[in-house]
Amino acid sequence: MKYTPPGRIKSVEEFRETLGRHAGTIDCLEDHGGRHGPLGRSIRILGRTVSNRFCVQPMEGWDGQPDGSPSAHTIRRWARFGESGAELIWGGEAYAVQADGRANPNQLFMNPDGDNRAWLGTLLDALRQGAVKMGDDPDTRIIGLQLTHSGRFSRPTKEGPRPLIVHPHPQLAHKYGLDHDHPLITDDELRVIRDRFIEAAQLAHEAGFDFVDIKCAHGYLLHELLAARTREGDYGGSLDNRLRLIREIIEGIKQTCPKLGIGVRVSLTDRPPFERDPDSGEGVQMKRDAGPWPWGFGVAERNPDKADLFEPFAFLAMLQMLGVRLVNISVGSPYYCPHVQRPATYPPSDGYLPPVHPLDGVRRHIEATRACKERYPDLVVVGSGYSWLQEYLPHVAAMEIDDNHVDFIGLGRMMLSYPHLPRHFLDDGVLDGKQLCRTFSDCTTGPRNGMISGCYPLDPYYSKMPQAVTISGLRREVMKGGRGS
Numbered sequence: 001m002k003y004t005p006p007g008r009i010k011s012v013e014e015f016r017e018t019l020g021r022h023a024g025t026i027d028c029l030e031d032h033g034g035r036h037g038p039l040g041r042s043i044r045i046l047g048r049t050v051s052n053r054f055c056v057q058p059m060e061g062w063d064g065q066p067d068g069s070p071s072a073h074t075i076r077r078w079a080r081f082g083e084s085g086a087e088l089i090w091g092g093e094a095y096a097v098q099a100d101g102r103a104n105p106n107q108l109f110m111n112p113d114g115d116n117r118a119w120l121g122t123l124l125d126a127l128r129q130g131a132v133k134m135g136d137d138p139d140t141r142i143i144g145l146q147l148t149h150s151g152r153f154s155r156p157t158k159e160g161p162r163p164l165i166v167h168p169h170p171q172l173a174h175k176y177g178l179d180h181d182h183p184l185i186t187d188d189e190l191r192v193i194r195d196r197f198i199e200a201a202q203l204a205h206e207a208g209f210d211f212v213d214i215k216c217a218h219g220y221l222l223h224e225l226l227a228a229r230t231r232e233g234d235y236g237g238s239l240d241n242r243l244r245l246i247r248e249i250i251e252g253i254k255q256t257c258p259k260l261g262i263g264v265r266v267s268l269t270d271r272p273p274f275e276r277d278p279d280s281g282e283g284v285q286m287k288r289d290a291g292p293w294p295w296g297f298g299v300a301e302r303n304p305d306k307a308d309l310f311e312p313f314a315f316l317a318m319l320q321m322l323g324v325r326l327v328n329i330s331v332g333s334p335y336y337c338p339h340v341q342r343p344a345t346y347p348p349s350d351g352y353l354p355p356v357h358p359l360d361g362v363r364r365h366i367e368a369t370r371a372c373k374e375r376y377p378d379l380v381v382v383g384s385g386y387s388w389l390q391e392y393l394p395h396v397a398a399m400e401i402d403d404n405h406v407d408f409i410g411l412g413r414m415m416l417s418y419p420h421l422p423r424h425f426l427d428d429g430v431l432d433g434k435q436l437c438r439t440f441s442d443c444t445t446g447p448r449n450g451m452i453s454g455c456y457p458l459d460p461y462y463s464k465m466p467q468a469v470t471i472s473g474l475r476r477e478v479m480k481g482g483r484g485s
């Protein structure tokens with residue numbers, strides 16, 4: 001579909017009209033107020049007071065060493081997160097709790113033969129030194145480590161995918177060429193993974209992190225488990241069973257490291273998988289049988305195009321009951337509905353042209369986040385999916401904070417192209433248009449093709465790499481068929 005990206009929209013007034021047409025109830029403030037406005041308001045989190053509402057979202061770089069330690073690229077990224085001025089660093093990137101749970105062979109992971117504590121310490125040091133370099137007090141930052149197991153999307157070696165699935169999912173099996181009788185991960189194997197999460201949390205605590213995030217998002221293992229209605233045994237079927245593993249992980253961490261903060265990133269609602277239409281290049285939903293569709297978390301079984309938050313609310317209630325106060329709301333998955341999880345003008349190479357206006361994806365993020373905050377006002381809630389808003393990001397973000405719809409504005413891709421955005425915004429309220437993420441998706445296309453991730457178009461560190469040429473060729477290829485005008 002054709003649409004005008006934010007960089008070509010001339011005024012806040014014009015942008016508000018676009019929001020009105022494509023983004024439901026989402027609106028923005030004409031005057032975001034800079035550091036004196038909502039984004040510069042202090043807030044209490046994990047017993048400390050921080051001075052702004054920016055959060056750096058977790059983003060892997062596919063650039064760790066084969067033994068699970070960080071490379072120079074990884075360390076540079078963490079240093080830039082520290083330079084950003086954002087007070088909350090949600091996870092840095094996904095850290096796999098065991099080798100077979102890596103989403104790529106270069107993901108950081110807890111290696112039983114490695115000096116994991118020292119490696120994690122290196123990342124924390126890099127982040128803190130980034131803050132110091134900019135004249136900030138590094139001790140005000142709240143820093144978490146995101147713990148993950150990639151489940152269905154595990155690809156731990158160069159030999160290719162090694163999916164560990166918790167339930168058979170007809171569309172995803174078809175999309176990724178899995179046999180009908182692909183074995184399910186057993187309950188005993190899940191219990192081993194549970195113990196690895198607890199061990200990794202202890203490691204993060206010893207390394208000096210303020211909290212760990214138990215990643216229940218984006219189609220990875222714990223997210224898929226939330227929807228495992230057709231699974232038998234201790235961890236499938238009833239909602240109680242599906243929540244059990246996450247509950248056991250949280251209880252185990254609380255017991256082992258009572259002083260460590262715990263957060264949860266969750267895809268609060270999902271979409272049935274999409275694929276590229278070979279004629280138009282646009283995303284279309286994969287075929288599914290008529291009747292109930294039990295494969296998604298937070299979607300109506302009888303109409304899976306609609307969110308149904310009954311179970312996600314029960315999940316949030318459980319988190320609150322367990323004393324978890326930090327949640328980070330995402331939606332969907334970058335693998336099977338990337339236009340929702342990462343609204344973009346240019347799709348990644350394994351994606352499709354946006355079937356709807358990118359603001360529809362932004363709206364889904366914001367509405368899910370609002371629903372969470374409205375129902376559970378005591379939670380500290382981070383929202384996602386703001387990068388597509390570009391010039392108008394602060395205007396929308398300030399309104400969401402002002403209306404108490406969210407507590408922190410999570411920045412993903414924007415932190416790769418323009419890590420100093422929070423700092424510039426808080427200094428004088430002015431952004432540098434040349435560094436704004438234009439959602440080229442090269443940072444996703446790189447890894448999908450076995451290359452490291454980075455902002456190839458806008459960050460000179462990556463633009464100079466030979467991969468930049470290959471990736472821009474892939475972008476041209478996937479754009480055949482149309483794009484925003």
Ligand SMILES: Cc1cc2nc3c(=O)[nH]c(=O)nc-3n(C[C@H](O)[C@H](O)[C@H](O)COP(=O)(O)O)c2cc1C
Pocket residue numbers: 057058059060061093094146215217265330341342343384385386387388410411412413414443444453
């Ligand atoms: C290159 C890349 C790597 C990512 N890695 C992670 C990750 O490790 N963990 C995670 O929860 N989300 C990950 N994400 C998703 C982002 O955290 C974020 O939710 C998404 O990009 C949408 O937010 P945005 O519009 O600000 O980019 C990644 C995104 C990108 C572009």
Ligand code: SF4
Pocket residue numbers: 413414416417436437438439440441442443444454455456457458
């Ligand atoms: S490659 Fe750069 S501009 Fe493109 S989506 Fe990623 S961060 Fe944004």
